[in-house]
Amino acid sequence: MAEKSQPVGHFGDDPLALATFYRLMLGTRWNTISEAANEMAKLGFKASANRIQQALALSEFPREVLDLFKGVGMVNRTARELIRMRNEQGMEQIVARAIEIDPAGKSRSQILALICGIENGRNFRTYQRETPLSLNRRYRDGIESGLWSAMRQAGKMMEVSPSRLAEASAIAALPRRFLICLLSTP
Known part of the structure; x- marks a missing residue:
């Protein structure tokens, strides 16, 4: 049985990154959305033709x-x-x-x-896989704009536990070289 190749990068759940990747390889690695979905699957990416089409529509x-x-x-x-x-x-x-x-x-x-x-x-569920850096950025933006002044107050308004905010802040405070390693790991 052939081993599936590991992806060299990942899109996670980011449709704009998917649209960018699709356009980057269009005409060289694939010519249609269907071909792209098949090729991406071979590379280890989860991207159906429908998801690619949706990503392209959003990017417009x-x-x-x-x-x-x-x-x-x-x-x-x-x-x-x-x-x-x-x-x-x-x-x-x-x-x-x-x-x-x-x-x-x-x-x-x-x-x-x-x-x-x-x-x-x-009506929209909160996406629980928000990155710690993104969560910390939202928290800091709220402090700077005066929406809240304490982590507990921010947690209540952001619908996130204060402990999760504290963890996100701790991660964001790590030295840059550690953050680069974290961000480059799929």
Whole structure:
């Protein structure tokens, strides 16, 4: 039995990285979405044709929308919801809302709820695999913008345990050389 090759990198749950990789290899390693899905599977990446198509659609969204997620990252669930909202409400409506949003201290779910025009963001589950660095960035943004002044208060507003915030802060405080090692490990 042939051994499956290990991926040289990974996308995790990042549709924008997937779209970038697809376009980078288009015309050299593959010519269609279907071929790309097959080739990525051989490389050890989990990327169905549907997921690639979704990633490409998301990557076409205006910067006003995508930039809101720079601090918290983008995941496949967020991509699905944004595409669904675009189909239901139209891009103009989404962009109009996006322009009014200050992402500082907000979670991915909160930003998504605001873009979709949903008052209570609890309709979107919190993505539990948020990286410690991303979580710490949100926490620090909230402190700087005055949304909260203590970890316990931030935890309550961010819907994250204060111990998880403390852990994220400790990881973010590690020397840069350790962080580079952590970030380069799949």
